Amino acid sequence: MVKQAPKGPVRRAPKPIIIGNWKMNGLTAATKEVKALNALLKKAGRIGCDVMICPPATLISTLVEAAKRTRIAIGGQDCHAQVSGAHTGDISAEMIKDLKGKAVIVGHSERRADHGESDAIVKAKAEAALRAELTAIVCIGETEAERDEGKTLRVIGRQLKGSLPDTATPETVIVAYEPVWAIGTGRTPTSAEILTVHAFIRKKLMDRFGDQGSSFRILYGGSMKPSNAEEILALANVNGGLVGGASLKAADFFGIIEAA
Numbered sequence: 001m002v003k004q005a006p007k008g009p010v011r012r013a014p015k016p017i018i019i020g021n022w023k024m025n026g027l028t029a030a031t032k033e034v035k036a037l038n039a040l041l042k043k044a045g046r047i048g049c050d051v052m053i054c055p056p057a058t059l060i061s062t063l064v065e066a067a068k069r070t071r072i073a074i075g076g077q078d079c080h081a082q083v084s085g086a087h088t089g090d091i092s093a094e095m096i097k098d099l100k101g102k103a104v105i106v107g108h109s110e111r112r113a114d115h116g117e118s119d120a121i122v123k124a125k126a127e128a129a130l131r132a133e134l135t136a137i138v139c140i141g142e143t144e145a146e147r148d149e150g151k152t153l154r155v156i157g158r159q160l161k162g163s164l165p166d167t168a169t170p171e172t173v174i175v176a177y178e179p180v181w182a183i184g185t186g187r188t189p190t191s192a193e194i195l196t197v198h199a200f201i202r203k204k205l206m207d208r209f210g211d212q213g214s215s216f217r218i219l220y221g222g223s224m225k226p227s228n229a230e231e232i233l234a235l236a237n238v239n240g241g242l243v244g245g246a247s248l249k250a251a252d253f254f255g256i257i258e259a260a
């Protein structure tokens with residue numbers, strides 16, 4: 001007997017992705033970590049997630065070369081909203097694309113804090129990523145003071161609304177929830193706290209983008225490491241991780257990939 005296909009759209013959880021954010025770390029010698037990661041991935045055979053590393057701009061080209069014909073994609077950590085022009089020190093999304101980068105992080109809390117990036121600026125950068133056919137990894141997250149004042153969901157809602165382009169699709173945009181107080185501190189929210197925020201983000205995405213909202217990948221970031229990755233990645237609406245410190249060493253990063 002032929003089994004009937006279920007009626008209506010089949011909702012599958014989006015495939016997880018684990019993204020390493022190297023921040024301002026890594027000289028050319030760090031290429032060896034990408035090679036070591038590839039060796040671990042090859043040995044592992046099947047893995048349940050996509051893998052990406054976002055190194056400093058200076059290493060994009062080198063790592064794209066090192067990651068050729070591997071399962072590791074390479075992305076940037078920031079881009080300017082414009083295609084080109086008089087913006088000393090900045091790089092455009094098109095430049096990352098030109099180096100065969102696949103994605104770019106925008107609106108990381110360190111950029112928001114260190115460079116005064118507003119939601120409007122982050123949105124313009126995300127639009128630039130889409131214009132250049134890069135995936136935009138849009139970061140949002142509350143500070144510790146905002147959490148203490150009970151403002152977490154209000155802040156997340158505002159950032160999401162202000163930072164995501166209207167043209168965002170699940171194929172072109174990834175949302176990363178990174179509580180500022182959990183980044184690089186070794187502290188993480190409880191599973192219940194992560195569940196609450198991720199469910200809220202999912203609802204907002206569905207309110208704004210309809211059914212498509214269920215297919216966006218929502219990543220958790222902030223002190224993710226091999227020892228807590230499994231618990232966090234098993235939570236509903238957590239579709240991967242954005243990993244800082246623990247992405248710098250191939251063995252640690254692989255430990256998180258294995259947990260996905």
Ligand code: PGA
Pocket residue numbers: 021178182183184185221222223224242243244245246
């Ligand atoms: P962390 O950083 O994993 O070192 O906390 C995460 C991030 O800022 O993306």
